[in-house]
Amino acid sequence: MKAPSDGFLLVLFVLALGVTVASSLVTLQNWGYLGGNFLTGAAVTTAGGEANLTVNAVTSITNQNFTINFGSGYVNASCNFCSMDSNKTFINHFSNGSITSSLEDGRTCCVSFTQVSSGFLLENTGNTNISVGYTCTGNCTHARYVGGTLDPGMGGLEIKVTAQSERQQYGESGGTDTTESCVGGGDLYSQLTTNGWNISNRSAQGGNLDNAGKGDKVYVLLSPRGHWLCGNATSYPLRADNTQDAAVIDVNVTIPHDAIGTGVRTSFNLTFNATSSA
C-alpha cells in the first residue's frame, strides 16, 4: 500500500486542528464561558407575519421491556421453594428452614431457570402528566400461574414498583431519570394526599391510605383485576419531564417444591394503562 503523502497528512492535521478549535469554541459558548452570539441561528432581521399553532396534548406510555420470561426448570430436592425476581435475584428456601438470596452463582433451589435482569420499564413519553395503572389477563393468580402449596404469608406471585431514578434500568428513551417520579405534589396528588408510587391494593378500592405513597420498592400481591400504580382516574402525578417520568415494575415468582410440572408453559399479560385529562 502506498504511504499517504505529506501534503495529505498536513491537510488532515489542519482539518483536525480546525475541528478541535471550532468544537471547543462551541462548547465554551454553550457552557457560558464566552459572551455574545457569534455562533447562533438567531434571526438578524425581522419580517411581519402570522403563525397559527396548536399544541396537541399527547398522552403516551412506553414500555422498554415487553416480556419477562423465567424460562423452565425445577425446584431442587433439597429446597421447599424457589423464588425468582426480575431484578436478577434468586431466593433459596432450603428444607432446613434457611433462606438465602443470591445472584446466578449462588442459586441452589431454582434449577435451570433463566436469570431475568429487567423489569417492565414504563415511561411517560407524552407531553401531559399521567396516572398509571394495570390490568391482568391470563393466569393472574399464583394457583393458576404456578400452583403448589405456599407457606402462610407467602405471596407467591407479586409485583413492586421502583422509581427509575433509583432502579436505573438501561433503556429509558428520554435519558435516565435523576429525580424520583410520581411525585407530582400539591394539586396533582390532591386525591391521594401523598406522593410516590403507590402499589397498595387498598388504595384502588378507596380504602385506608396510611401506607399509600411510599409504597414503592415493596412487593405486593399481583391483583387479577389490576389497580392504580401512580395516581388514579382524576389525579395525574407522573410528570412528562424527562428527569422524573419513569419507573420499573418488577415481578417475583415463588415455585413450591410440590408444584406440578405440566410441561405446558404458563403465562399472563399485564396491560399498563396511562390516563390523562383530555
Added chain:
Amino acid sequence: MAVRSRFWLFSLLFLFSIPSLFAIGLSGRPLGTIPYQPGETITNHYAVIGANGPVAISVDSGPFSNITLSELKDDEFDLFINFPENERIPTGQYSFALSVRELAGESTEGIGSLTAVSKVFQVEVYSYEKEIAAELIAPSVNEGTPINFKISVQSRSYQDIDKVNSEITVFDKENRSIGKLTTDERPLPSLSSITLRAPPFPTKGLEANEYSARAMVFYDGQELLLNGTFKIGAIDIALLNYSQVLEQGFNEFFVEVESRWGDVLKNVYAKVFLNDEEILQTPSFSLNPWEKGVLKSIAKVDLLPGSYAGNIELFFEGEMKEVPITVLVKEAAAPQQQKTPLLLITTLVLSILLAIALVILLLQMKRRNERAKTEPEKSKK
C-alpha cells in the same frame, strides 16, 4: 460466501423486525372542561402514535348516550361528542374516557405486557334552575383616586335570568361601614357572562391602608354574597428585610422592599450606613404597584467583629425614607481557592499538543524536501 451473506442479511432483517419497545400514544387538541349544552355536537380529531401493531380504540361514554368514534384509518380517527336535545343529565360534574390499546404482543409464555392510554374528558352539567357564579372586582388605588367596583357575573344555568343587580358596602380596616353603592341592573342570558358596574367610590379623606368590600348580588329573587379586599396606596416604600450578618471584608448586601403605591415607583434605590459611615449604595430599579423587590450591592466592611447600629436610606420618586437597622459583623472566613474550569485547561492542552504536532510535521516535510533536492545532485556526481 453467498449463503453467509444471506444469513447475515436475514439475521439483520430479523433483528430490525423485532419491536425494541412497546409504546402507544394518543394525540389530539386539548378540550378542557366541556360545558354540557343539549343539542350541541363537538368533533375532535385524534392520532394514534407509536404503536407497533394493530390497536383498538374505544370510548366509555359514562352517562352520555351519543359519544361515538369514526373508523380508525391510517392511525387517525374523529371523536363525536353529541349531547341530544331531549337528554336531561342531572346537574354535576361527569366524565367519559377515550382509550386506545395495543392488540399485538400478547405473550404465550412468561409474563407479557401491553400498553394502553386513556384520555378522561370532564363535562360540566349546569343547573336547570336559575344559578350564577360571580366575582367582586375591587381594584387597589392611590390616595384620592376613586374606585370603580365591578362585578363579573357568569350564568351557570340553562335558564335566562331577567335581571341581575348588586349592592356593595365598603368597610375600613376596623370593619366599619364607610359607604354603599348600587350597581346597574341587567338581564343575563343562559350560559353567558356580564359585568355590573357601580358608580365611582370617592376615596378623598381615606388614609392609605387595607379596606374590604361586600357585595350582595340579586338575581330573580335569589341572592349571592361576595367579598373582596383592596388597598388605598400612598407614595411610600416599606423595608421588609436586609442583610443582618456581615463578614469583615467584601459582602453582598441585600435590601428587600415593598411598594405601597398603586402606580410604578421609579428610581428606587438604597444607601446603607453603618457606624455613621456609608458602606454602600445600590443600583436603582422600578417597582410595579405593590410589588416587592430586592436591592443588592457589594459592601466592604472594615469594622471589628460586633453588633453595630446603622440606618438604611430608601430613595423613591425623589423622596427619601430613613429606617434604623442593626448589623452583626463577624470575622471573615478563610477564603476558598477558586478552581480553574477543567474544560478550559483541557482545551488549552489539546490545542497546544496539536500545534506542536503541526510544527513537527512541517519541519519534517521541510527536511524531506531538502533531502529530495540534495540526493539527485549527489547521484549526478
